[in-house]
Amino acid sequence: MDTDRLPGCYRHPDRDTGISCTRCERPICPECMISASVGFQCPECVRAGSGTGHHPTANAPRTVAGGVVAADPHLVTKILIGINVLVFLAALADPALAVQLELIGGRYREYLGGPVHGVATGEYHRLLTSVFLHVQWWHIISNMIALWVIGGPLEAALGRVRYLAVFLLSGLGGSALVYLLSEPYVPTLGASGAVFGLLGATVVLAKRLRYEMRPVIVMVVLMLVLTFVPLGGALTVSWQAHVGGLVTGALVGLGMLMPPAGRHRALVQWGTCAVVFLLVAMVILIRTAELT
Template identity: 85%
Template sequence: MDTDRLPGCYRHPDRDTGIRCTRCERPICPECMISASVGFQCPECVRAGSGTGHAPAANAPRTVAGGVVAGDPHLVTKILIGINAAVFLAGLLAPALVVQLELLGRYAAYFGAPVQGVATGEYYRLLTSVFLHAEWWHIAGNLLAVWVIGGPLEAALGRLRYLAVYLLSGLGGSALVYLLTPPNVPTLGASGAVFGLLGATVVLMRRLRYDMRPVMTMVVLMLVLTFVPFGGSLSVSWQAHVGGLVTGVLVGLGMVAPTAGRARSLVQWGTCAAAFLLAAALILLRTAELT
């Protein structure tokens, strides 16, 4: 018997955890832990402490990052998956839509045609491209990763903070693509956002003192798949992967910083603002080069 193994969550026995409820001392995983004035509590202890279950907003159950615990902890993940699927189907029905939404720096189809791309002011492409996919296996792989990685992360951070990680990671990936790739090469896909969710998960697991080997193995494997060539009609954008991963790590550090109260919110949203401004600086730098 392995005596060094961490105990399993009392609600999810297959999830090892080093965190315990400060009231009943049962082991709890990130999906179950709720921030308390000191440490974390399990859902049952929080309900018992609130009496009727209608506690004031200031005392409402909180996630490990300070977000409000939602009835459906995976709602935003489901919505993001739905949006990606809907845009993919729309692209199949109207291929011209993909051309208008994919990430292009500066491009003209032929001499004399109107120039289009981010450099001409179409900055929306930096985010709309994150919801586009070229092949069924492309969207299937990305959305499976969003569900597997994003679902638990949303439960741990809360809806708004999780959405911020997703969108900023997608923007960070697009910014690095725009900066480092030829302006006439189209790029699309949610992989930058996916890598950002993975980066934030690494930070979260480190903060909770979980066994880092599984998630680090996943990071290494995904980076190997990023840089090792493989067959197929769609090339991998390492710039999007690296940009998303770095952004996810930075925003994740702000989200789970060991602070509380107003200071925690200031650190969290200040980090988000810094990540946005960094991406904006890269975008403006590249635009200046292309115009």
């Protein structure tokens, strides 16, 4: 018998957790935990606590990061997957659309006999639109599976708005490192930078909840190995997008998950997002100055 294993969530027995409800002491996973003035409570205790004199703030369901507990904790992940699929289908129908959305850093790139403008000419939208663009079926399938597996639990733990902030900033951070370090006329696209950012934030979440870190670390190492080790030369992977997204997501995750509950937590969280955005913008402006 393995006595070192963490108990399973009382609502989701297959999910090990080191957090318990402060009132009934039942083990709860990130999807079930609701932030109270002291610790976390399970949904049943929150409902039962209304009007009993227990912590008043516990009556407002909150995630581990202070976000609002949603009826569908995976809604934003589903919407992001839907957007990626729609853009994929639109690019299949009109290949010229992909050229307008992909990340091209240089001033111009020849396409079908004509010049295509890049980020260095002021088309900064490419840094973000490229995150939602895929042109091969295996590329979008692999990224969307990773987005669902990694993003779903993270969204439940952060709440919708905070989760979306991590996704977008991670995608932008990955694109910024691509823009800084890649050849300016090589097109880059895909959601993998944002997915790596979600993975970085998941590492912070596991640390915050005192989960067993080895499975998460193994996943990070495995994904980095797949990034830097070519698979028979058939797949070109942008390590810049992966590393940039991973670092950005971890930084935003630290700001989202580590501040203690209190009236200043939201200020720290959104202040972290603002600082990370400014750092990314600085990288983008430096590279633009080099290319112009």
